[in-house]
């Protein structure tokens with residue numbers, strides 16, 4: 001009999017400190033595909049998330065389905081992805097959940113479900129929304145559910161108990177989306193054919209930060225990632241993950257977690273999940289590096305003459321990282337750059353839909369005086385009054401309209417929507433030549449390094465004040481003492497409480 005397996009993606013990473021909430025329209029305007037459009041996007045020649053990812057989890061899952069040939073009928077429900085930002089509105093979550101449940105019920109008899117979830121999605125007034133989605137899918141389909149997560153997921157007992165396995169990326173920066181999706185598909189098929197009996201154990205640590213840079217190719221995380229790989233090549237470990245959590249998420253049981261799925265061996269799953277947790281706890285005191293202030297970074301940029309002559313100095317605005325859910329409207333950057341380095345040619349992105357609206361009514365070359373910033377998070381990003389020349393107006397896909405205002409050496413790239421600034425072509429599309437700049441400001445933590453490599457001769461991470469500062473999460477309410485904000489002697493008390501209490505929720 002043909003196995004009927006439904007699949008869907010609901011993906012958004014939530015920074016609960018951002019006041020910019022996420023609506024269903026944000027998913028629709030960023031990425032929302034269903035039915036035949038989704039079938040095409042996840043086919044061998046398709047482009048899974050147009051403009052962003054060619055072949056990621058769902059394409060990987062489909063590769064596993066194709067390996068099974070006529071035995072399987074994959075049923076595409078929908079794929080929804082929104083830029084990391086503040087929590088989803090309750091209406092938005094309800095709409096996504098309703099579509100998932102209705103889609104599963106309309107699909108008729110189902111043998112299995114694959115859910116591609118970020119793992120750190122937040123919803124106003126709801127704890128563990130993704131756990132709720134996993135449960136809703138299992139109940140609507142009356143079939144086993146397999147889940148994939150980003151490794152910055154905040155794992156919960158509900159998700160572990162309602163699924164046959166939760167597989168998180170085991171690379172940082174992430175580059176195994178496709179293979180994790182394929183592994184989830186293969187595992188689900190093996191389970192449905194009764195070839196394996198997945199048994200999962202997990203551990204939850206009261207630990208927000210640790211692991212140094214957390215990159216998988218550098219110590220101290222190198223050994224932990226190597227352990228994950230080694231475990232999975234053993235026959236009886238079907239999946240092993242370490243989740244480093246999204247520290248700006250107000251989930252009750254926030255923190256790092258480990259998760260191991262074996263073929264029928266409960267003791268092995270428990271002992272390996274425990275061993276991984278011990279390994280993570282041992283790297284807890286390797287905290288992220290201390291970042292300089294913007295004036296100090298500008299002194300360094302000024303001194304880096306050769307870097308500026310043969311390329312650019314790249315400043316990462318670590319307090320306003322759009323890919324970690326920040327609004328992208330940090331006005332401290334243009335303010336301090338004009339104060340300390342107005343002679344350097346500096347490109348700075350800033351999100352302000354109102355300023356864009358104003359500038360689009362003016363002509364290129366005109367001198368304009370206007371307020372920028374303070375629209376999305378005014379308590380933090382004080383508005384800044386500027387007088388400058390409107391250099392360019394552009395309409396680009398993904399970030400909507402863009403206007404460039406020139407004030408001395410500052411080129412303020414004002415965007416209507418969130419600007420991730422992953423690649424130098426963000427500035428090219430705005431009408432600026434990246435090679436001419438002395439300094440370029442970006443708003444993502446790591447992936448830019450790959451795309452800016454040919455251009456950037458020096459990279460400096462900068463701290464001002466914002467919702468992606470490592471200490472910003474200290475303002476949140478946790479379910480007990482939390483490393484590194486508080487002294488935590490042993491992780492086991494929190495782990496036991498979380499696994500038991502959460503299971504009873």
Ligand SMILES: [Zn+2]
Pocket residue numbers: 150151152174
């Ligand atoms: Zn991640």
